[in-house]
Amino acid sequence: MSAAVPTAIGQPNLTAIGFFVLFVVVTIGITWWAARRTATTEEFFAAGRAISGRQNGFALAGDYMSAASFLGIAGLVSLSGFDGLIYSTGWLVGWPVVLVLIAEPLRNLGKYTFSDVVAFRLRQTPVRVAAAFGTIAVISLYLIAQMVGAGNLIKLMFGLSYETAVMIVGVVMIAYVLFGGMIATTWVQIVKAALLLAGAALLTLLVLAQFHYSPTQLFAAAADRYGEAVLAPGKLVSNPWDAVSLGLALMFGTAGLPHILMRFYTVPDAKAARQSVFWATGLIGVFYLMTFVLGFGAMVLVGKEAITAVDKGGNMAAPLLAEVLGGTGLLGFISAVAFATILAVVAGLTLSGAAALSHDLWVSVVRKGHADHAEQLRVARGATLLLGALAILLGIAFRGQNVAFMVGLAFAVAASGNFPALVLSVFWRRATTAGMVAAIVSGTAAALVLVYLSPTIQVDVLHREGAWFPLKNPALVTMPLSFVVGIVVSLLRPEAAALEAYDHKERRMILGEQ
Amino acid sequence: MELAALARRRWRMAIALSALMVVIYFGFILLIAFDKPAMGARLGPGLSVGIVLGALVIVLTWATTWYYVRWANRHLDAAVQRLRDGRS
Numbered sequence: 352m353s354a355a356v357p358t359a360i361g362q363p364n365l366t367a368i369g370f371f372v373l374f375v376v377v378t379i380g381i382t383w384w385a386a387r388r389t390a391t392t393e394e395f396f397a398a399g400r401a402i403s404g405r406q407n408g409f410a411l412a413g414d415y416m417s418a419a420s421f422l423g424i425a426g427l428v429s430l431s432g433f434d435g436l437i438y439s440t441g442w443l444v445g446w447p448v449v450l451v452l453i454a455e456p457l458r459n460l461g462k463y464t465f466s467d468v469v470a471f472r473l474r475q476t477p478v479r480v481a482a483a484f485g486t487i488a489v490i491s492l493y494l495i496a497q498m499v500g501a502g503n504l505i506k507l508m509f510g511l512s513y514e515t516a517v518m519i520v521g522v523v524m525i526a527y528v529l530f531g532g533m534i535a536t537t538w539v540q541i542v543k544a545a546l547l548l549a550g551a552a553l554l555t556l557l558v559l560a561q562f563h564y565s566p567t568q569l570f571a572a573a574a575d576r577y578g579e580a581v582l583a584p585g586k587l588v589s590n591p592w593d594a595v596s597l598g599l600a601l602m603f604g605t606a607g608l609p610h611i612l613m614r615f616y617t618v619p620d621a622k623a624a625r626q627s628v629f630w631a632t633g634l635i636g637v638f639y640l641m642t643f644v645l646g647f648g649a650m651v652l653v654g655k656e657a658i659t660a661v662d663k664g665g666n667m668a669a670p671l672l673a674e675v676l677g678g679t680g681l682l683g684f685i686s687a688v689a690f691a692t693i694l695a696v697v698a699g700l701t702l703s704g705a706a707a708l709s710h711d712l713w714v715s716v717v718r719k720g721h722a723d724h725a726e727q728l729r730v731a732r733g734a735t736l737l738l739g740a741l742a743i744l745l746g747i748a749f750r751g752q753n754v755a756f757m758v759g760l761a762f763a764v765a766a767s768g769n770f771p772a773l774v775l776s777v778f779w780r781r782a783t784t785a786g787m788v789a790a791i792v793s794g795t796a797a798a799l800v801l802v803y804l805s806p807t808i809q810v811d812v813l814h815r816e817g818a819w820f821p822l823k824n825p826a827l828v829t830m831p832l833s834f835v836v837g838i839v840v841s842l843l844r845p846e847a848a849a850l851e852a853y854d855h856k857e858r859r860m861i862l863g864e865q
Numbered sequence: 866m867e868l869a870a871l872a873r874r875r876w877r878m879a880i881a882l883s884a885l886m887v888v889i890y891f892g893f894i895l896l897i898a899f900d901k902p903a904m905g906a907r908l909g910p911g912l913s914v915g916i917v918l919g920a921l922v923i924v925l926t927w928a929t930t931w932y933y934v935r936w937a938n939r940h941l942d943a944a945v946q947r948l949r950d951g952r953s
Contacts, residue, residue: 433904436919437897444890444922447929451879455937571911582913583905584897591898598894602886625937632930636923778876857872862949 359679363510366683374691381538385531392727395532396463397616404623408630413540414699418692426665428646432581439639445605450628453606455621456777459863463710465612469776472852473784479711481791485768486609486707489761496757498746501693508686517746524698525739536698543695550688551641557676558648572651596827604762607769610703701738708734756807767829768795775837780853786841794833801825
C-alpha cells in the first residue's frame with residue numbers, strides 16, 4: 352500500500368469486526384429460530400411456502416446483489432465512469448424476462464428445483480441427471496467467484512489471512528443452511544438486502560450532500576477533474592459482438608440461475624411469485640443507480656490514484672469512499688455489510704446445490720421418488736455439508752487466481768444450459784426427454800469448452816498470445832445452439848406420452864395445483 | 866375464455882415484453898458499440914446522452930415489470946379464477 356494514501360483498510364478495524372460479529376450473532380439467532388420450524392423437506396427447501404411476495408422480493412434482491420456487484424461496479428465506475436453503467440443495466444434487464452417467462456409457470460409446476468419443471472411430463476431419470484449437471488456447473492462457478500472474492504476482500508478489509516476468511520465464510524454459511532434451511536437462508540437474505548441497501552443509501556446521501564444533492568453536479572465535478580471522457584463510453588465495449596454476447600448471458604442467464612429460481616417456491620402462489628419479481632426489480636434497480644453515484648463519488652472524493660493504490664481493480668472504491676465520508680466507523684460498517692453480503696449469497700447457492708443433489712439426484716433418480724421425509728432431510732443435510740466443504744476447498748484451491756470472469760461464465764452456462772430447456776419444456780408442446788437432455792448438456796458443455804478456448808482463459812488467465820474462439824463470453828453461440836439442439840432432437844425423437852401430457856402441464860401452468 | 870386461449874394470450878404477452886427488453890437493452894449496447902461520440906455528447910454540465918439513456922434503460926425495465934404485473938393482476942388473475950370456478 353502506498354504511504355501517500357492514509358487509510359485504515361487492511362488493518363483490523365474494531366468497528367468492522369463489531370458490526371460483523373453483530374451480524375453473525377443476529378443471523379445465527381435467526382437460524383436457531385428457523386431450525387425449530389424446519390421439520391419437513393418443504394420447510395427445508397421452500398420455507399414452508401409461507402414467505403410473502405414482498406419478503407421474497409427482498410430475498411431475491413439479497414441473492415442477486417453480490418459483493419461483486421456492489422464493490423465491483425462501484426470500482427469500475429470510479430475508474431472508468433460511464434462504462435460501469437453498461438454492467439449495471441445488463442444485470443437488471445434479465446428481471447422482466449424472469450417475470451414474464453419463468454416465475455409463475457415455475458411456481459405452478461415445480462416443487463423445489465427448476466428440474467421439477469423440465470421433468471414435469473418427461474422421463475424423470477435422464478432429465479433430472481442432466482438438470483442436476485447444469486445446476487452444479489452454475490453453482491460451482493458462482494461459488495468459486497464468491498469464495499475467492501470473500502477471501503481477498505476480507506484479507507484486504509480485516510487483515511485476516513485468506514484461508515481463515517474462507518473458512519469463516521464456509522462454516523457460518525453451512526450453519527445457516529444445515530440447521531435453518533430455506534427459512535434461515537431467506538431471512539438472512541432479507542436482513543442482508545436491507546443492510547446493503549441502507550448502507551448504499553447512506554453513502555449515496557453523504558456523497559450527494561457535498562454536491563447540493565445534484566447527481567449532475569457530481570458528474571460535472573468528475574468531468575472537471577478527469578475530463579469529459581468519464582461521462583462517455585470508454586474501452587469496455589470495443590467489440591460489439593463481445594458486448595452482445597455478454598449482454599445475452601446477463602439477460603437470459605438470470606432466468607437460469609438455480610438459486611434465484613428456487614426462491615419462487617418459497618411463496619404461496621403464482622401471484623406472490625409475480626409480486627416478488629416486481630419488488631426485486633425495483634430494489635435491484637435502485638441499488639445499481641446508487642452504485643453508479645457511489646462510483647462517481649469515489650472518483651471525485653477519493654481519487655482514481657488513491658483507489659488503484661489500494662487495489663488495482665478498483666474494488667476498494669466504495670469502502671475508501673466510506674472512510675473519506677465517515678471515518679473508520681463508516682468504513683467498518685460498509686466492510687461488515689460487504690462480508691455479510693458474501694455470506695448470504697453463498698448460503699443461497701449452497702442450498703440450491705443441495706436441492707439438486709438430494710431432491711433431483713437422490714430422491715428422484717436413485718430412490719425413484721420413494722423416500723420418506725426423514726430420509727430426504729438427512730440426504731439434504733448431507734448434501735449441504737458436502738457442498739459447504741466443496742465451497743471451502745474451491746475457495747482455497749483457486750487462491751490468487753483471476754476469477755473475475757467466473758460470474759460472467761456462470762451466467763453464460765445458466766443462459767445456455769438451463770434457460771433454453773426451461774422455456775422449451777414449458778411452452779413447446781413437442782419438447783421431449785431426449786431433446787431437453789440434449790439441450791442442457793450441449794449448452795452447458797459448449798459454454799464451458801468455448802470459455803476455455805476464449806481469450807478469457809487463454810489470454811487473461813494462461814497468458815497465451817491468442818485464442819481459438821474470438822468471443823470473451825460464449826452465450827451468443829451457445830444459447831442459440833442449445834435451443835436448436837433441443838428443437839431438432841425433440842423433432843427427431845418424438846415422445847407420444849410427453850405430447851399427450853402437455854395439455855395437463857398447460858392447465859397446471861396457468862391454474863396451479865387444484 | 867377457455868384455458869388454451871388464455872395460455873396463448875399469456876404467451877403472446879410474455880414474448881412481446883421479452884422482445885421489448887431485448888430491443889431496449891441491445892439498442893443501448895449497440896448504440897454504445899457503433900456511435901460512441903453520440904453517446905458522449907453533452908446535454909449540459911455533467912450530463913451526457915449515454916448517462917440519460919442508461920438511466921432510461923433502468924426506468925424502462927421498471928416500467929415493463931410494472932406493466933406486466935398490472936396486466937396480470939387485472940386480467941390474468943380474473944380469467945384464472947373464472948376457469949377454476951367453472952371447473953369445480
